[in-house]
Amino acid sequence: MHLIITEKHDAAKRIAAILSEKKPAKERINGVDAYKFDGKTVMGLSGHIVEVDFPKDYNNWQKTDLKELIHAEVQTTPTHANIVTALRKLGKEAEYLTIATDYDREGELIGVEALNVIKKVNPEVPADRVRYSTITPAEIKKAFASPANIDFNLAAAGESRQVIDLIWGAVLTRFVSLSSGRLGDKFLSVGRVQSPTLAIIVNREKERDVFVPVPYWELFATLVNGGEFEAQHKKGRFLDKNEAEQIKAKLGSTGTVKSIVLGKRNEKPPIPFNTTEFLRAASSIGISAANAMRIAEFLYVNGYISYPRTDNTVYPATLDTKDIIASFLNTEFHAYSQKLLSGKLEPTRGKKETTDHPPIHPATPAKRSQLKDDEWKIYELVVRRFFATFAGETQWETMAVTVDISGEEFGANGARLVEPGWRWYYSYNVPEDRILPQLREGQVLTVKEVNLIGKETQPPSRYGQGHLIKIMEDMGIGTKSTRHEIISKLYSRAYVVGNPLQPTKTAYAVIEALEKYANTITKPEMTSKLEQDMDEISEGKITEEYVVNESKDMLEEVFSDLFKNKELISESLKNGLYEDRIIGTCKKCSSDLIIRKSRKGSRFIGCSSYPKCDFILPLPKSGQIVITDKQCEDHGLILSK
């Protein structure tokens, strides 16, 4: 029997269908589906089926010496027992093995992991590797006609990442958890991707903390000529209120149109969805990244949309986009479909062209009644975006008017939508028309009123989930599949609250300690260095062992710095944790009011100077307590929910 291994079940099923003349026979082995035909069996994995971990002896955090942990043995243990068992069963019978996992570094490693499982029961089995970018009959047949060798160097590169992430992550996670006393399910964590991400959020918040708002004034005149419109003084922001008031005082009751400039503004249609662009768009219509991914996964598994994890922003030539557009002719999207098909189909393209998977696009038309509200929202977003990438530009007519009022220049800008183009298909956040009345140069207008409006400069805004995912991509940390999970992780560690993300005092303390004593782990450069090392491993220039050892040496240095300052770090972490519990000042004794726990485990708001002060307020029994920046009117306390 010739055993073929793919990275996921779906790929196994489709590849079997392509390679087999007849319909392949489905067989269930230990709960895992495999597809048989002509002496071949195709079986899908579920990504990594094993993981790296330390031996059990190191499980106790309090009793493990962290310096020792740096050099502890790293083992591979199964995470998907049923798939590993099925793999052994089929592997034993196999006379030949072909690895057909995804064509990237992790895919190579996943393949080698499967090979290692099989080698234990069938040491002599010959194995080769096929590489393909999309699952189309032509490409799959071509790949299987000329199989190549497994790239063990590339897999070793991937393994070095696993080992380094585990060791750094475990040692630093345990260190901050132990020194802050946060053990059990409340542990604090540190990692190559999560910590630089958290550092971005904390550093942004620090900019907000030190931001001093500057007051400024803007001068507006309402002008009438049958129609009515508002014009702003050309200076824009006045930092000096007196200056603006003096101008206001000298303004007469009429103004003259000095100039009218007509123009055009075109907006290009958006690029195809890769995971990052998709999550950004979902985020902008109010669906969190984790939720959007969960729903996209559901829509993919049920055949409504294509694979949702992709970096690609260019439709491959093999994708029959016209056919997909036509499939919507008998649906509620028929008007869009019809209009697109009546013209030439030239999709937009993004900068990233990869071979992993096509951009996210609809696979089959769905009916609104088949899906839940949020599922439909995401589905509709994918459909509309897909259409929009084939549509024309949105065209606006613009008008810039300058009006002279008593020697002072005022300006107003108008915009009118003349051709909706892609915005007709993709009707999210469409800017409104700002229509100015008909005007001609030299026309005299009545000044109806003049307003001087006081404002303040605003601090830089907090990052929303969609924006943060984009920043992570730009910095080269995380992957399309993990970035949203990393963000979820920050929430579950109570490092951040809300969306846009607001860091807690605990997050400040962790990032401050790491930046001071373990700066490496807070910077995206750790990832870029690792990427370079991995490239060299895959090119055969250096070994996995060398890279891992070098990394261990670095960690040893970092750790000794941390260890030397253990007391300081412990104190500042505990401080941060305490500050996150403060929700206001006690009315009775002006000490801190904090969230406390009774001996029975129920929580309440109590005074920090108990037993001297016995002020107490109840808290709901269930639900997560999130400290926000809003204050309650009754007690001046910070609201939570």
Place this chain on the structure above:
DNA sequence: GCAAGGTC
């Protein structure tokens, strides 16, 4: 109970 990376 640790990370990040696959996938469901």
